Amino acid sequence: MGQEIEDMEDESSEEVQAEDIVGEEEQSNPEVDIIENLKRERDENYDLLLRKQAEFENFRKRVVKEKEEERLSSQAAVIEKLLNIADSFEKGLDSLAQESEESTLETYRQGYGLMLKEFKLVLEKFDVTEIPGFGAWFDPNVHEAVVREVTTEHEEGKILEEYRKGYMIKDRLLRPAQVKVAAQPDSSLVDEEKLKESQK
Numbered sequence: 001m002g003q004e005i006e007d008m009e010d011e012s013s014e015e016v017q018a019e020d021i022v023g024e025e026e027q028s029n030p031e032v033d034i035i036e037n038l039k040r041e042r043d044e045n046y047d048l049l050l051r052k053q054a055e056f057e058n059f060r061k062r063v064v065k066e067k068e069e070e071r072l073s074s075q076a077a078v079i080e081k082l083l084n085i086a087d088s089f090e091k092g093l094d095s096l097a098q099e100s101e102e103s104t105l106e107t108y109r110q111g112y113g114l115m116l117k118e119f120k121l122v123l124e125k126f127d128v129t130e131i132p133g134f135g136a137w138f139d140p141n142v143h144e145a146v147v148r149e150v151t152t153e154h155e156e157g158k159i160l161e162e163y164r165k166g167y168m169i170k171d172r173l174l175r176p177a178q179v180k181v182a183a184q185p186d187s188s189l190v191d192e193e194k195l196k197e198s199q200k
Helices: 002-098 103-125 187-200
Strands: 129-130 143-150 159-164 166-168 172-175 177-183
Touching: 002 103, 002 166, 002 172, 103 129, 143 159
Parallel strands: 143 177
Antiparallel strands: 129 166, 159 177, 166 172
16 A cells, blocks of 8 residues: 555656646747747848848949949040041041142141041040941941942942941940942843843
C-alpha cells in the first residue's frame, strides 16, 4: 500500500510537471508569435528597402541620361548655327585658291586657312565630325541627294560631288551632306540606245 501511494504521488507529480510544461509553452507562444511577426516585418522592410534602392538607382540613371540629352541638344542647336561660318571659310579659301599667286592674296589665303583650322579644332572638342562625302557611298541617313546623275562610268550610289558638308555630333545628325549621286541608267533605255546604234 505504501508502494502504491508512492507510485500515485510520482504520477501526480509527473502530471503536475507536464501541466507546468504545457502552461509554460502556452505562456511562451505569445513571445514566439511576436518574434515571428518581427522577423516577417523585418524581411518585408528589407525587401521594400531593396526595391526602393533599385528604383532610386534607375531614377538617378534616367536623370543623368536626360541631362546629357539636354546638354547635347543645346550644343547641337548652337553648333548647327555656326556651321554656316565654316562653310563661308571654306568658300573663301576655295575662291582664293583659284586666284593668281599674288602675295597679298596668299596672306588672305593663309589667314582663311588658319581660321578654318581653328574653327574645326573647336568643333572637334565638341565631338563634331564631318560626314564622308565625295567618293563615299550614299547613305540616306546622313546624305541628302540634291542631284542624281545618270552615268555608266560610276557605280550606283557613289557620291560624285559634295555641295555642302554634313556634320554629326556624337551619334546625332547635325545636318546632312548635300551631294550628287551616281545612278545607273534604266536597263530598258540602255537596250534601246544599243539597238539604235546597231541599226545605224
